[in-house]
Amino acid sequence: MPEQLLxxxxxxxxxxxxxxxxxxxxxxxxxxxxxxxxxNFSQGVxxxxxxxxxxGIMEGQVPFSHLINAVFGTEIHHxxxxxxxxxxxxxxxxxxxxxxxLVNHFIFRHLVNQEPIxxxxxxxxxxxxxxxxxxxxxxxDIKKLDVGLPQGINGTIDEVTYNLFGYGFFIDNLDLWATxxxxxxxxxxxxxxxxxxxxxxxRAVADDHQAALSVGISLNFIWVxxxxxxxxxxxxxxxxxxxxxxxxxxxxxxALKALxxxxxxxxxxxxxxxxGGLIIGVGEKLFEFTFGGMMGGATENWFAYVLALIVxxxxxxxxxxxxxxxxx
Amino acid sequence: xxxxxxxEEKLLEINNIEVxxxxxxLVLKGVxxxxxKGGITALLGGNGAGKTTTLKSISNLLKSExxxxxxxxxxxxxxxxxxxVPSDLVKKGVIQVxxxxxxxxxxxxxENLLTGAYTxxxxxxxxxxxxxxxxxxxxxxxxxxxxxxxxxxxxxxxMVAIGRALMSRPETILLDxxxxxxxxxxxxxxxxxxxxxxxxxGYTFLLAEQNTNVALRFAHYGYILESGRVVxxxxxxxxxxxxxxxxxxxxxxxxxxxxxRDVRSYRRRKRWLS
Numbered sequence: 003m004p005e006q007l008l009x010x011x012x013x014x015x016x017x018x019x020x021x022x023x024x025x026x027x028x029x030x031x032x033x034x035x036x037x038x039x040x041x042n043f044s045q046g047v048x049x050x051x052x053x054x055x056x057x058g059i060m061e062g063q064v065p066f067s068h069l070i071n072a073v074f075g076t077e078i079h080h081x082x083x084x085x086x087x088x089x090x091x092x093x094x095x096x097x098x099x100x101x102x103x104l105v106n107h108f109i110f111r112h113l114v115n116q117e118p119i120x121x122x123x124x125x126x127x128x129x130x131x132x133x134x135x136x137x138x139x140x141x142x143d144i145k146k147l148d149v150g151l152p153q154g155i156n157g158t159i160d161e162v163t164y165n166l167f168g169y170g171f172f173i174d175n176l177d178l179w180a181t182x183x184x185x186x187x188x189x190x191x192x193x194x195x196x197x198x199x200x201x202x203x204x205r206a207v208a209d210d211h212q213a214a215l216s217v218g219i220s221l222n223f224i225w226v227x228x229x230x231x232x233x234x235x236x237x238x239x240x241x242x243x244x245x246x247x248x249x250x251x252x253x254x255x256x257a258l259k260a261l262x263x264x265x266x267x268x269x270x271x272x273x274x275x276x277x278g279g280l281i282i283g284v285g286e287k288l289f290e291f292t293f294g295g296m297m298g299g300a301t302e303n304w305f306a307y308v309l310a311l312i313v314x315x316x317x318x319x320x321x322x323x324x325x326x327x328x329x330x
Numbered sequence: 331x332x333x334x335x336x337x338e339e340k341l342l343e344i345n346n347i348e349v350x351x352x353x354x355x356l357v358l359k360g361v362x363x364x365x366x367k368g369g370i371t372a373l374l375g376g377n378g379a380g381k382t383t384t385l386k387s388i389s390n391l392l393k394s395e396x397x398x399x400x401x402x403x404x405x406x407x408x409x410x411x412x413x414x415v416p417s418d419l420v421k422k423g424v425i426q427v428x429x430x431x432x433x434x435x436x437x438x439x440x441e442n443l444l445t446g447a448y449t450x451x452x453x454x455x456x457x458x459x460x461x462x463x464x465x466x467x468x469x470x471x472x473x474x475x476x477x478x479x480x481x482x483x484x485x486x487x488x489m490v491a492i493g494r495a496l497m498s499r500p501e502t503i504l505l506d507x508x509x510x511x512x513x514x515x516x517x518x519x520x521x522x523x524x525x526x527x528x529x530x531x532g533y534t535f536l537l538a539e540q541n542t543n544v545a546l547r548f549a550h551y552g553y554i555l556e557s558g559r560v561v562x563x564x565x566x567x568x569x570x571x572x573x574x575x576x577x578x579x580x581x582x583x584x585x586x587x588x589x590x591r592d593v594r595s596y597r598r599r600k601r602w603l604s
Contacts, residue, residue, distance in 0.1 A: 114394055115394060115395070115396065199444075199448065202437070202441055202444060202445055202448075203445060203448050205434070205436065205437055205441075206434045206437060206442075206445045208436075209434040209435050209436050209437065210432050210433075210434055210435070211394070212391065212394065212428065212432060213428060213432035213433070213434060214434075214445070215391055215394060215416045215417075216389065216391055216416060216425070216426045216427075216428050216432070217420065217425065217445050217446050217448060217449075217494060217495070217498060218416060218417040218419075218420030218421065218425070218448055218449035218498060219417065219445065219448050219449075220415070220417045221394075
């Protein structure tokens with residue numbers, strides 16, 4: 003097999019893995035958008051906040067320690083204990099549910115029946131608030147996150163491909179795990195939405211708030227539930243990105259990459275978020291690989307947006323977006 | 331049955347309520363009515379008379395539309411219900427079928443029906459039994475159970491909306507404008523089903539309807555609303571024979587058919603005459 007093709011395949015596989023991470027962030031957007039029509043700009047910051055909280059809990063960091071020390075002149079930073087990863091993840095989930103409740107209670111409950119643009123602006127505010135809050139709570143330094151996921155080159159794949167093609171593929175173990183966990187997460191979410199009572203209620207709310215109210219579905223409950231789910235997705239995304247590149251505030255910017263993913267996959271489709279993520283992940287890596295040299299590189303920065311624009315022109319609801327049903 | 335309904339237990343009582351939207355728009359100006367158990371009570375009147383607002387103030391869907399009951403009281407079985415949220419009311423057995431059907435478009439017909447059972451803690455078996463009961467009344471829905479509700483016809487959607495309400499095992503159903511946008515034949519069919527649900531299963535209905543003619547044929551008692559007030563009420567049979575109702579709402583009068591130009595609202599006409 004020609005070397006170019008092998009490299010291409012390796013790039014393709016790595017693109018798939020990168021795409022999974024985009025898809026994870028996009029998934030959080032879709033969940034909230036579907037159920038409440040809110041485009042949650044703060045999804046990326048939620049992932050950051052989840053990762054910060056997770057690291058903080060694991061390391062036994064004292065929350066607001068800088069603030070406490072500044073006010074009381076104390077010198078406390080750590081509780082001096084370490085929490086096992088699994089327990090810390092569970093605690094972080096509790097924090098995210100609490101956050102979901104607070105967000106609904108103090109912001110969105112009061113904005114029922116408002117224009118989408120107002121809801122959107124509220125989420126922008128929330129994004130900046132959360133970013134600052136996370137900063138005060140856990141400090142602004144770059145943190146290392148290690149929940150025990152294997153990292154580094156996967157030996158088996160390297161060996162097998164070397165024996166087959168005479169060229170070992172470099173696939174990161176972390177990417178493999180991210181893919182595996184993302185698949186589980188999506189299957190779980192789809193089963194929940196499709197077959198459980200609350201999942202059905204969630205879809206009902208997405209279709210018609212008023213009618214959902216009229217059959218006795220509590221919008222507040224569903225919204226807190228959906229924000230919690232988005233919070234769980236944010237935890238997973240936060241773990242993956244945080245493990246890969248450290249927990250830092252630029253993490254919230256990955257949310258921007260979710261936008262073209264959503265335009266491509268459709269704002270209302272869970273499978274769309276996944277497929278959109280994969281297409282963008284693979285697309286930008288392959289594009290960089292084939293045309294990047296000609297264009298002076300760094301095509302990954304803009305390729306996704308151009309692709310999304312093209313999709314918007316030809317298929318505005320995205321590849322998998324719900325068709326707008328209109329009966330005459 | 332007609333007059334017997336009046337002497338029976340009053341399930342729902344509305345006493346002199348005022349409803350204001352957005353803190354400024356006064357829609358109901360003192361509406362009082364009562365709904366007897368096991369009866370079909372009709373709220374009649376033209377556009378903007380306040381029929382839907384009355385129903386929504388009972389089911390408490392008003393709040394999500396920035397409406398508020400500012401005066402008067404609404405009681406169900408003697409208990410004040412105007413501060414309850416809609417889901418509590420559904421648990422108490424009061425459910426509203428909204429005007430214009432409001433199906434969940436992207437859910438299948440069967441999923442739509444199942445959302446009606448959301449507030450119930452019943453087992454799968456009980457819910458399946460009720461599902462079959464709904465399919466018995468609406469055989470058409472059984473054929474279309476796997477179709478997306480958004481792609482079903484207007485009549486089928488109305489059936490979905492009523493069936494969905496039945497799934498909550500209600501006692502009282504607030505039915506808003508079931509005839510809207512349907513062919514006369516379908517209207518007849520829907521009302522016949524309402525009638526048999528009332529007679530066979532004992533559901534109490536409060537229905538808002540512009541189609542006075544059909545409503546008065548199926549209801550036991552009627553209230554006529556005009557600009558947010560009850561201007562007349564009585565047993566359906568009497569209302570049907572009342573010359574004013576005939577003239578203003580059924581479009582017939584002693585002098586034969588009238589030009590549409592001469593038809594005025596009931597309240598205003600009365601004031602001119604007196």
